[in-house]
Amino acid sequence: EIERSLPTPLSISIYSACQLAASRRWRARIKDVKTAFLQSRKTARKQKLACRQPRDEVLPGMHPEQLLLLETEVYGLVSGPAWWRKSALHTLVNEFRYRVTSYDKCVLTLDSEHNKPGDLTSGITIIEIDDLFEAGDERHIAKMDMLAQRFTFGKVVDVMAFVEGTFYAGRRMKQMSDFSFQVDMD
Numbered sequence: 001e002i003e004r005s006l007p008t009p010l011s012i013s014i015y016s017a018c019q020l021a022a023s024r025r026w027r028a029r030i031k032d033v034k035t036a037f038l039q040s041r042k043t044a045r046k047q048k049l050a051c052r053q054p055r056d057e058v059l060p061g062m063h064p065e066q067l068l069l070l071e072t073e074v075y076g077l078v079s080g081p082a083w084w085r086k087s088a089l090h091t092l093v094n095e096f097r098y099r100v101t102s103y104d105k106c107v108l109t110l111d112s113e114h115n116k117p118g119d120l121t122s123g124i125t126i127i128e129i130d131d132l133f134e135a136g137d138e139r140h141i142a143k144m145d146m147l148a149q150r151f152t153f154g155k156v157v158d159v160m161a162f163v164e165g166t167f168y169a170g171r172r173m174k175q176m177s178d179f180s181f182q183v184d185m186d
Helices: 011-024 080-095 138-150
Strands: 028-033 098-100 107-110 123-128 131-136 153-158 166-168 171-175 181-184
Touching (some): 011 028, 011 123, 011 171, 011 181, 028 166, 028 171, 080 107, 080 123, 080 138, 107 138, 123 138, 131 138
Antiparallel strands (some): 028 131, 028 153, 107 123, 166 171, 171 181
16 A cells, blocks of 8 residues: 655645744745655665666666665655655654644644643744745754754745745745735735
8 A cells, every 4th residue: 555645735824834933023934855755764665666777877886787776765656755744754743843733734833842831832844745834933943953954955945035035835925024924826
């Protein structure tokens, strides 16, 4: 049985995260995980897959007829995106102690350090395939720095720093100097 689908964030979740960041005066960042599928955990397949080498180039140290054994799910397999999501969630939830919200499986929150009733969250992260929207306090920022040690990010954008905005989940987002957001689909 192969998991071949993954959730995408609800529009209301994205707008709620913007409202939370604006209310708490957090700077938002959008990050793209570079070659995300290649950074996934090792496959759980009992029978691993193999593939041929590219026709136009033999990999160094290999014979042209040798096959490559896939150690993880890769781009092009229907299981690739779902496996990447499981890998990201494993790190964020089990190692960094984020919690998946019950209303949207793409939204993760970081409880306050003491986690007492009435405490505010320290941060929020929304996963949209291999892109992250995140904002939070110093503790959250430290966790995101640790995440950057685990996964290689290609694009990392401070949403407030880009006057023209940047794109996330099909929307152009700008964070203003008062921490509010402008979001459009132009």
